[in-house]
Amino acid sequence: MTTSSNTTVAEIGEQAIIERITRRLEMPDWVDVGPGDDAAVVKPPRGLREVLTTDALVDGVHFDQAFVPADAIGHRALAVNISDLAAMGAEPRAVLLSLALPATLRVAVLDGLIEGFLRQAAAHRAPLVGGNITRTPGPLVINVTAIGTVRPRRALERSGARPGDEIYVTGAVGDAATGLAILRAGATAPTVESACVLRYLRPEPRVRAGLQLSHHGAASSCVDLSDGLADGLRQLARASGVGVEIDAGALPVSDEARAWHTTAGTDWLETALGGGDDYELLFTVRPRHRGRLRGARRRIGDLPITRIGVVTRGADLSVRDASGCRGLPHGFEHFR
């Protein structure tokens, strides 16, 4: 059937929805059975560990269709999962997609979402091998499962930080939250050229950085930043049973973010610490392994990696700036 821009998923029906997704898929030779059967059948990797993660985006919680284009929703749904693989030092291998669709969802939105999802899957060479579609009386929910591989004993766990380790972060912090603030402020077309807006709409999971940190045995612990730097530091410190001291002046904050917050009269440091959705990697390095980190950096390319603080004894989480030392702000709490 032909669809107009207002056609809903309920009007085309389940089979047509599935076909709109699966007609675009190509399976690699290690996939024995792809989408369309009760389950997918794949040949597991030899000599490697498997890395498994699942994460969901919910309309109205993780994105707002008013200013997030459909393809960016699909991109982000996959990117947040790929970022979890990156934080383990894993290489993406395959993905599963489970959609809960409101009957009124427009087919054009579904198509855009799938387009963004599959482009991101192709960028990471992780084929969509299976999935599920159901209707929901509530908001659109996009649940993704991502499967990756890592060499035995090379996974980057969050529990390995020790007092004296140095703390690093990839890229910049607070860009995505600044991008979201720009979008919420209602700016129109020109904002798509904002690097901060792009960081929010289409985060690039740091797979290459995670792989190289794992390959070189450079990191003693690692997490990805989904709910902000303060939250990431808290997770890492709790899992490792340590404290942290962060140098506010060292935080990698982009010129655009600084300028925007200065103009808006808001606090760039607060955004750098508390702003979510950056999907950068936060990791620690033993001082004696700085050489390994140099080795990893040579292979990571031009992604900035910045030393932002040090792991401490005890459980204190503090940030130091010109005016002294204070406690880390609380991160985003999903249920409060």
Place this chain on the structure above:
Amino acid sequence: MTTSSNTTVAEIGEQAIIERITRRLEMPDWVDVGPGDDAAVVKPPRGLREVLTTDALVDGVHFDQAFVPADAIGHRALAVNISDLAAMGAEPRAVLLSLALPATLRVAVLDGLIEGFLRQAAAHRAPLVGGNITRTPGPLVINVTAIGTVRPRRALERSGARPGDEIYVTGAVGDAATGLAILRAGATAPTVESACVLRYLRPEPRVRAGLQLSHHGAASSCVDLSDGLADGLRQLARASGVGVEIDAGALPVSDEARAWHTTAGTDWLETALGGGDDYELLFTVRPRHRGRLRGARRRIGDLPITRIGVVTRGADLSVRDASGCRGLPHGFEHFR
């Protein structure tokens, strides 16, 4: 903190929710990293294929909290996924759980759900190795990913049926739909002793049957019955490019279901063909492989396996009874 029967998930917060789930988990030795990190790390099975499936239950679509106890919701969320593995002839190995929770969900319901889920996981020796929790402004959504194993070239695909193959089904058809009808009719306590109600609330995925069909190379195709026998036949016929002819008199319908529909003045045949949620296996066998089926049956135990029809040339899907031959009714369509 202490919780009363009215405490909500929003009141205890994300970290406490996660701890309520993970404190009960034990990991087998092939799990390097379990829940609590960015992703799980597992040793893949050697010499086997991996089977991957994902499926979601949505409150108000797949269950009604008015008459489905919390532990049954958790049981069913996992069982529908294990059933997909069973339909491939696979053995369950590990599961992931992704929950979208309304802020107002009571902790008591969450606890019950987790209890039912983990009991079913233990029954199938499939540890919960990872997951995710998010809030939602909409209904409770339980998304599960199940991972299993099957020997190379032994997966039961749905596309292998050929004209002349015999069609079989495990257990009984229509029991779960009858159980749902009994629950909807508002019966109280005594109904928990109804086998039909139990079939609806706590379906038992036919893992052993699937494994033995796979092991003996007995089935030319297989699907599980989630949306009714007619829907299963349609899926199998479409994937295999064949038709089917079903003998209405041969359908395994329980005495309880027959009696209930006779009393209620409803049509048991319609329920047997169209009623969903049975999670039985529907499969085909080449006539020359009847001996293999006998071999499988000896190992399956006392689960009934009934021949219900034959695969035909062409695309007709028909059911024959005393009054003649007619087309199969349409199955449940999620989006219409």
